[in-house]
Amino acid sequence: MEISARNTFKGTVKKVVPGSVNSEVTLEVAPGVEMTAIITKSSAERLGLAEGKEAYAVVKATDVMVATD
Amino acid sequence: MEISARNTFKGTVKKVVPGSVNSEVTLEVAPGVEMTAIITKSSAERLGLAEGKEAYAVVKATDVMVATD
């Protein structure tokens, strides 16, 4: 499946913190570059996310902000 | 200013494509790792975004999805 979201980063699951409805998932997408996602707990289970698993971080371009010092 | 968005990546502007209301901005946030943002044209101008400028990509954790093969 190819998706319109412009940002797809291949990485590895570093941590999964389950909550009541949501779970917090941390992916390493490049050496020292980590990305944190909040997804529903059932999605984390459906995708079988666990430490060490290969996964992608997917972000729509309209959800990326830009900041400057 | 510190922000609640969990994902902040320091990078360099590679490209800015202005539209009528929005502009498409591409940042390199790690060697070979690019991120595309769609922000309003006036924000791109306000921040003075141009090729080579240092900037951050900022993404909320709830806006990051996870996918698996």
Add this chain to the structure above:
Amino acid sequence: MEISARNTFKGTVKKVVPGSVNSEVTLEVAPGVEMTAIITKSSAERLGLAEGKEAYAVVKATDVMVATD
């Protein structure tokens, strides 16, 4: 690719309206049930979206609101 977004609807492209940076895409996901997406123009081209093509509408659960009369 399987994605954490909870809502995936198989449908058919009814219309594509290209803009300067974004394009408006309308999908029929069930008899008489249409969904409108705004995606980047380059994504619409990358996915080869055109009237009659089979495609999926994908929506994160946190992006769905609920309303009542």
Add this chain to the structure above:
Amino acid sequence: MEISARNTFKGTVKKVVPGSVNSEVTLEVAPGVEMTAIITKSSAERLGLAEGKEAYAVVKATDVMVATD
């Protein structure tokens, strides 16, 4: 009240799963077509959402992604 969000689907509440801050709400918006929303627990209570109640799923066009096989 009329809202700028382009996607409004009339449906029926199938399930409400309350969490600590958020609740997961499933709506049937067409025969066999279900949509899952994550809204705040207090909003679910304010709207009186319960199985069988008539409600609308509301999604902004910029929050709909498109995917292809």
Add this chain to the structure above:
Amino acid sequence: MEISARNTFKGTVKKVVPGSVNSEVTLEVAPGVEMTAIITKSSAERLGLAEGKEAYAVVKATDVMVATD
């Protein structure tokens, strides 16, 4: 219609800037407090948005970030 989005502000349209697919709408929601929305051009036309018209700014709680100095 009552909606799950937690933030609804009654205000007045100050400015509408139409683009090819999207339009930029500025609302004054309290004395000196302005809010900018990017909505689809067709939604701005459907709602008849023009300077001086009464309208609401609606924002989901998950779309509000918090920052500190």
Add this chain to the structure above:
Amino acid sequence: MEISARNTFKGTVKKVVPGSVNSEVTLEVAPGVEMTAIITKSSAERLGLAEGKEAYAVVKATDVMVATD
């Protein structure tokens, strides 16, 4: 840090409700004008959010909807 999000409102924290993964934060951004944010629990702790603290509500223009009666 300056950010592309078009809506930044200076205010005061009125309430913080922690959940398992997320926390609900209410800010007063103008006399009688309150804004509710759902951010991750760890972000609320990182920013030291507590009643009375000065903070900003930050919202992207694409996340603001407009409604009319």
